[in-house]
Amino acid sequence: MPVDYLYPEYEVIRNYDRCINCRVCERQCANEVHEFxxxxxxxxxxSSKCVNCHRCVALCPxxxxxxxxxxxxxxxxxxxxxxxITEIYKQAGTGGVLLSSMGNxxxxxxxxxKMLINASQVTNPSIDPLREPMETRTYLGSKPxxxxxxxxxxxxxxxxxxxxxxxxxxxxxxxxxxxxxNAHESLARAAQELGILYNTGEGGLHESLYxxxxxxxxxxxSGRFGVHKEYLGSGAAIEIKMGQGAKPGIGGHLPGTKxxxxxxxxxxxxxxxxxxxxxxxxxxxxxxxxxxxVFSLKEATEYQKPVIVKIAAVHNVSAIASGIARSGAxxxxxxxxxxxxxxxxxxxxxxxxIPIELALASVDxxxxxxxxxxxxxxxxxxxxxxxxxxxxxxxxxxDCIYIGTSALLALGCHLCRSCQTGKCNWGIxxxxxxxxxxxxxxxxxxxxxxxxxxxxxxxxxxxxxMGINSIESLRGNRSMLRGTGLNERELEILGIKHAGE
Amino acid sequence: MMIRAKGxxxxxINSAISAAENKIDIVDCFGERFIGCGSSGRRIxxxxxxxxxxxxxxxxxxxxxxxxxxxxxxxxxxxxxxxxYGNAGDALGYAMRGGRIFVRDDSGYRxxxxxxxxxxKKPVIVVGGRCGSFLGEYLAxxxxxxxxIGCNTFxxxxxxxxxxxxxxxxxxxxxxxxxxxxxxxxxxxxxxxMSLIKDILKEFCSYFDISADTIYDRPFYMLTSNSKNPYKQxxxxx
Numbered sequence: 001m002p003v004d005y006l007y008p009e010y011e012v013i014r015n016y017d018r019c020i021n022c023r024v025c026e027r028q029c030a031n032e033v034h035e036f037x038x039x040x041x042x043x044x045x046x047s048s049k050c051v052n053c054h055r056c057v058a059l060c061p062x063x064x065x066x067x068x069x070x071x072x073x074x075x076x077x078x079x080x081x082x083x084x085i086t087e088i089y090k091q092a093g094t095g096g097v098l099l100s101s102m103g104n105x106x107x108x109x110x111x112x113x114k115m116l117i118n119a120s121q122v123t124n125p126s127i128d129p130l131r132e133p134m135e136t137r138t139y140l141g142s143k144p145x146x147x148x149x150x151x152x153x154x155x156x157x158x159x160x161x162x163x164x165x166x167x168x169x170x171x172x173x174x175x176x177x178x179x180x181x182n183a184h185e186s187l188a189r190a191a192q193e194l195g196i197l198y199n200t201g202e203g204g205l206h207e208s209l210y211x212x213x214x215x216x217x218x219x220x221x222s223g224r225f226g227v228h229k230e231y232l233g234s235g236a237a238i239e240i241k242m243g244q245g246a247k248p249g250i251g252g253h254l255p256g257t258k259x260x261x262x263x264x265x266x267x268x269x270x271x272x273x274x275x276x277x278x279x280x281x282x283x284x285x286x287x288x289x290x291x292x293x294v295f296s297l298k299e300a301t302e303y304q305k306p307v308i309v310k311i312a313a314v315h316n317v318s319a320i321a322s323g324i325a326r327s328g329a330x331x332x333x334x335x336x337x338x339x340x341x342x343x344x345x346x347x348x349x350x351x352x353x354i355p356i357e358l359a360l361a362s363v364d365x366x367x368x369x370x371x372x373x374x375x376x377x378x379x380x381x382x383x384x385x386x387x388x389x390x391x392x393x394x395x396x397x398x399d400c401i402y403i404g405t406s407a408l409l410a411l412g413c414h415l416c417r418s419c420q421t422g423k424c425n426w427g428i429x430x431x432x433x434x435x436x437x438x439x440x441x442x443x444x445x446x447x448x449x450x451x452x453x454x455x456x457x458x459x460x461x462x463x464x465x466m467g468i469n470s471i472e473s474l475r476g477n478r479s480m481l482r483g484t485g486l487n488e489r490e491l492e493i494l495g496i497k498h499a500g501e
Numbered sequence: 502m503m504i505r506a507k508g509x510x511x512x513x514i515n516s517a518i519s520a521a522e523n524k525i526d527i528v529d530c531f532g533e534r535f536i537g538c539g540s541s542g543r544r545i546x547x548x549x550x551x552x553x554x555x556x557x558x559x560x561x562x563x564x565x566x567x568x569x570x571x572x573x574x575x576x577x578x579x580x581x582x583x584x585x586y587g588n589a590g591d592a593l594g595y596a597m598r599g600g601r602i603f604v605r606d607d608s609g610y611r612x613x614x615x616x617x618x619x620x621x622k623k624p625v626i627v628v629g630g631r632c633g634s635f636l637g638e639y640l641a642x643x644x645x646x647x648x649x650i651g652c653n654t655f656x657x658x659x660x661x662x663x664x665x666x667x668x669x670x671x672x673x674x675x676x677x678x679x680x681x682x683x684x685x686x687x688x689x690x691x692x693x694x695m696s697l698i699k700d701i702l703k704e705f706c707s708y709f710d711i712s713a714d715t716i717y718d719r720p721f722y723m724l725t726s727n728s729k730n731p732y733k734q735x736x737x738x739x
Contacts, residue, residue, distance in 0.1 A: 224577045228577070229539045232558065256730045269618075270619065272729055282638070283576065283592040296557040296558070300557065345736075346739045420738065
């Protein structure tokens with residue numbers, strides 16, 4: 001029906017003075033935007049298929065291409081945006097739930113951008129990280145409440161298992177299936193080189209990545225895909241996924257079209273069968289039930305691995321975290337509403353959950369006030385974009401952060417938010433062999449290592465500026481933050497003063 | 502080796518199981534959880550009532566319970582055999598990947614939900630009595646058999662097979678199932694379909710001294726799913 005026809009959102013602009021008809025763009029585009037019809041004698045394109053991923057632009061040898069936002073618009077309406085109208089057409093035409101990917105792109109407040117970091121002047125001198133030792137090493141896990149000694153005064157080691165990290169950064173859960181093997185291998189190798197951990201997500205672990213076990217968090221989610229004793233024993237820690245920031249309250253669904261040979265074997269489901277992760281764990285309806293899963297995992301791994309419980313940041317997050325901190329879990333991961341995903345219903349991605357900054361501050365305050373902060377470490381996630389976001393998150397109370405989207409950007413993701421199509425031209429969110437091989441794990445590893453090495457140095461510089469030489473002294477040190485343009489309630493929840501105070 | 506469970510922590514029981522050679526007798530069991538968690542290569546006899554998550558992630562051991570079991574028996578079990586001479590609680594065999602569970606009497610809610618299979622790994626649950634609601638919910642693979650012995654109504658509760666997208670269930674019943682979700686195909690099993698479960702039934706009967714005649718006096722309804730991709734039509738790219 002003509003009403004469903006929409007002028008393309010992005011237009012491919014080709015400079016024919018520069019185009020040499022080499023057809024690279026045609027070969028590079030899995031969306032089949034470009035073609036070279038024999039009778040036309042020149043490249044033509046169908047902008048309606050373009051997802052604005054920049055693959056053709058980046059590979060065009062003569063820089064003949066650019067993608068621009070179309071200036072074609074509906075009549076201006078502050079209430080009925082073009083997006084709102086378009087989405088209604090799509091749903092009226094199909095009857096389907098709108099499906100999107102990556103993090104919430106809507107215009108909600110970004111509290112990281114409304115907080116500023118302190119620096120020393122005159123008193124408490126700043127420290128130069130190039131000359132002086134600066135500690136970013138981080139241990140995650142439950143910390144004993146008291147020190148015990150034997151009759152001879154020797155220390156009794158009661159320290160539960162810990163994760164040791166060279167810096168307070170880990171790669172967050174992205175399953176093999178939602179991302180490619182080459183993306184997984186890049187994350188695993190980079191984690192090993194950096195002395196940090198990556199996370200398998202809920203897709204099991206490919207056999208050839210078991211060797212990176214000491215740098216791996218193995219995830220257990222409601223679908224329990226690829227979970228067995230060897231898998232649980234292979235990682236340095238186990239994460240129970242209760243929720244995800246991009247889609248709090250709902251499960252996951254990897255369509256059968258993405259369940260090919262290797263993924264089928266790793267998840268242990270037949271080829272072509274949908275991989276459905278139910279919304280809840282159907283054996284967990286309470287903190288007591290969660291405790292049961294935590295301890296069954298500990299029993300299965302002989303209390304050698306810390307157990308992480310990952311939840312989405314939602315309204316009552318601090319009360320939930322308080323329960324988790326008493327469940328026997330060693331670490332809580334909180335994922336804010338801007339966290340990414342390979343696919344989520346648009347309405348949920350864009351409207352459910354709360355910002356990580358508020359959730360983190362609120363959880364840290366609650367656990368402190370209840371005297372149980374040391375029961376658990378806290379990992380903050382959900383759109384950490386830079387080293388300064390990390391410094392702010394740690395000052396708000398995080399022990400460590402997870403990055404997902406930032407890591408994918410380092411691998412070449414251009415945030416076109418089309419992961420759900422499975423046609424990622426950058427070889428990341430796809431299982432198509434010809435596309436996957438575009439991501440070279442050697443180069444991917446180097447780029448991830450570069451990014452985090454740079455961030456680590458920036459963190460040290462910011463710490464040095466504050467006169468702090470150990471990340472431990474920054475953790476929960478909210479006096480190092482000031483708010484700008486925030487109201488009193490926001491400042492109260494964040495536990496920080498306004499700039500100028 | 503004999504382990505007197507009373508007064509021992511779960512960790513002590515499981516360490517003793519790991520340390521023991523092949524055969525272990527656990528007596529005086531009063532709800533101790535996680536027994537045999539992740540265990541392989543052992544034969545564990547339990548007298549009493551083991552607590553939740555018995556044989557979770559079981560990796561090849563055989564567990565025999567002379568008594569009732571509680572919730573989450575064989576959670577994410579990979580291989581081995583659990584035999585229960587009594588009832589089992591809720592979430593029996595959740596996300597099972599392989600091995601077998603035989604329950605002589607009844608099982609609770611959410612029996613065999615989200616079981617999977619791959620290649621020759623095909624989990625099997627047989628329940629002699631009846632099951633609670635949500636039997637085989639999200640079933641993605643494997644085989645569930647419910648015999649309904651001593652039960653004159655349909656031997657499973659509400660919402661049987663909700664979200665089912667693989668595997669099969671055989672339910673022995675005097676009355677046909679009603680109110681099944683749309684994606685579940687139900688039919689009375691014919692001779693060739695019954696031959697698929699004949700050996701397992703024989704084994705089950707021999708474990709619990711059940712006469713085979715009493716098993717075949719009623720029809721078996723076979724439940725399968727009509728799609729491996731039940732939610733395929735639900736989405737619109739945005």
